[in-house]
Amino acid sequence: MSNIRIELTANPKQKPQGPLHFGRYFTDHMFLMNYDKGEGWHDARIVPYGPFPLDPAAMCLHYGQEVFEGMKAYLTPDGTIQLFRPDENFKRLNCSNERICIPQVDEELCLEGLKKLIEIDKDWMPTEKETSLYIRPFIIATDAHLGVSPGEHYLFAVIVSPVAAYYETGLDPVKIYVEKSYTRAVKGGTGMAKTGGNYAASLIAQVEAYEEGFSQALWLDGVEKKYVEEVGTMNVFFVVDDEVITPALNGSILSGITRKSSIDILKSWGVKVTERRIAIDEIVEFHKQGRLKEMFGTGTAAVISPVGMLRYDGHDMPIGDGTTGALTQKLYDALTGIQWGTAEDTFGWTVPCCKL
C-alpha cells in the first residue's frame, strides 16, 4: 500500500440543487501529486478542492503541455459505486504523456488515489437515472519558464463532478455536421493523445455547428479531407445493412474506451464489426442507397448517442426514422446495464470502488 496523505475539508460545500449541467459542480476533495525532475512523482495526497496558485509563466498556460482523461463512477442497485475499465484510462493517459513529453505516471497509484477520493466524496454521488460521477484526471506542466522545451515540474490532479447526461437532449438523436475546412488533427500530430490543443483547435467548428443548429462537428482526416475520423468527444459508428463500420485507429483519432467496449459487445452478439478507413463519400452513397440504417457516437460523457441527421456539403441526410435505431438502443442498454450494474458484467470490465 502506498502512502496517500489525506486532509479533509473543514467546510463541505452545498450539493447542487436542480439539474446537473455537465462538468459545472465539483466535489469537496481532489487527488494531487507532484513531479519534480530528479525526484519523480511524489507527495500523493487528497486535499480539499481549491484553486491552484499557478505562476503566470507556468508552461501549461503558454505551451499547452497538458493531458487529461475522462471516466465515470456509477452507482449500482445494491449501493456499490463502481468504475468502468479505469485501467484503460490510465494506460491511455500514459500514451498521451508519451506524445506530449510528460513523465509516465504509476497507473496503480493513480487508480488507488482515485478510488480513495471517490470513497471520501461518495455522498456526492447523484442517484437519479443516468447520473454518475464524472472523473477528470489531468496533468499540467507548472514550470515558470518561457523557453519552449518540456517542463521539469508537473502537477497530476483528479477532480470529480456529479453529472447527468452530456447532451441535454438525453438519448434523443443528435444532429451532426461534417466539417470541411477546419482540421482537428493529422497523421504525426496529437490526435491520438487526449491533450488540450486538439480541443482548442476544434472549438471553431463546434461554434459553427451550433450556429447551424447541429450538436457537434464530424471531423475528416487532415491530409485528404476525405475520410471520417471522429466527433468532438465521441468516436463514430455506422450501421450499413447488417454490418457495423467504424474508422480504424490511424494515429489521428482517439482510441475511445467506449468505442473498444462497443466493438466487443457487438461482436459478442455475432454482429459483424469492421474497423477500416471510411470515405465520407461512401457514407453519402450508402445513404442514397437506403443502406445506412443507423449511426451513433460513443464516449464516456455521451455514452451511446444516436445520430439522427448528418449534414455534408450542404446536403442533409436524415438517418433512420428520426428515433433511436434498434441496434443503437440495444447497445446502449447493454453498455449502460454493465456500467450501472443492472446487467451481468460478463466481460469483467467493472471495478468496485466502495459502498455508498
Place this chain on the structure above:
Amino acid sequence: MSNIRIELTANPKQKPQGPLHFGRYFTDHMFLMNYDKGEGWHDARIVPYGPFPLDPAAMCLHYGQEVFEGMKAYLTPDGTIQLFRPDENFKRLNCSNERICIPQVDEELCLEGLKKLIEIDKDWMPTEKETSLYIRPFIIATDAHLGVSPGEHYLFAVIVSPVAAYYETGLDPVKIYVEKSYTRAVKGGTGMAKTGGNYAASLIAQVEAYEEGFSQALWLDGVEKKYVEEVGTMNVFFVVDDEVITPALNGSILSGITRKSSIDILKSWGVKVTERRIAIDEIVEFHKQGRLKEMFGTGTAAVISPVGMLRYDGHDMPIGDGTTGALTQKLYDALTGIQWGTAEDTFGWTVPCCKL
C-alpha cells in the same frame, strides 16, 4: 485615455545576478484584464507579479484555450526604451483569438497597458549587449467548466522577463534537423495561430533533435511531408545563388514579424526575395549543386539566427563555411541596429516607450 488601475508592489524582488537564461526571471509587476461574457474586457490593471489562483477545472488547463505573443523592449544609446512593431503583435494576437474562439482585445488598450508596465518596471532593463526585456502577452480561458465549448471568462496578462540571447551559443550557427515523422501543424489547423497546442505538439521532435545534438527541428507540411514550413520558434530563409527564398504563408506557419521585417529590409537593398512553396528536395538539390549559400531563422527571441548545418533523412548538409554568412550578418546588423537604436529607423518600426 483609458483607466488602468495601478497597484505597486511593496516587496520589489532582487534582480537576477549572473547569466540571464531565457524566460526564467520576471519583473515586479504584470498587466491584467478580465473578460466576462456580457461585460466584455474590463478591470485593466497593473499589479504585483504573482500567482493566478486558477480553479482546477479552468478550461485552459484542459482544452488548451490559450493564445500568446512574444515581443521585446530594447534600450537605445540615448537611454530610450523602445518597442519594435508592437501593433503587429497585438494584431496577430487578435488573429490567434479568432481561430481559438477567444474574444477580440482592444489593441490600443493592450499597447497602452504594456507601455505603462515597462515604464513601471524599467529598472529591470538589462544593459549588456544583446539583452532586452522579453514581453509575453497571453490570454487564457478561466471558466471552471469541463464541457468542450468556448469559455465565457478569460484573463489577459502581460508579463516581462529580462533576457539575453535565446540560443546560448549567441550568433554562432545552429544545427537544424528536418523532422520527418511528427507533425506540428496542418492546413485548416492552428499553425498560423500562436496557441499552446502547436508548441505541445512540437516538443517531442525538439527532444529528439537535442538528443542528436541539434538545436531545433525544421517542420515539413502536415499533408505531403514534402514542403519546408518553419522551425520551433523561427521562420526560415535560404540564400540560393543571389536570391533569398522563404516559405509562403500558407495557413499552417506563423506569420513572423521578424520574417516580415527581414523581407522588407532585404528588398530595400535590392535583394530578390521570393515567398513560395519550397520542397525539402529542392533544398537538398541546391546544396548538392553548391548553390545553397546561407540559411537563417528569424524570430523575436532568436533574432536572426544563422544555420550552419541541416540534417535531412540521415544526410548532413553543412551550409557555407561554418561561420555566419555575409548576408545573414548584414541582415542581423541592420535589424538589430534598428531594434537597439544604433541605426536609423527608416521604416518607422520602433515605438518609444519611456526613458530609462
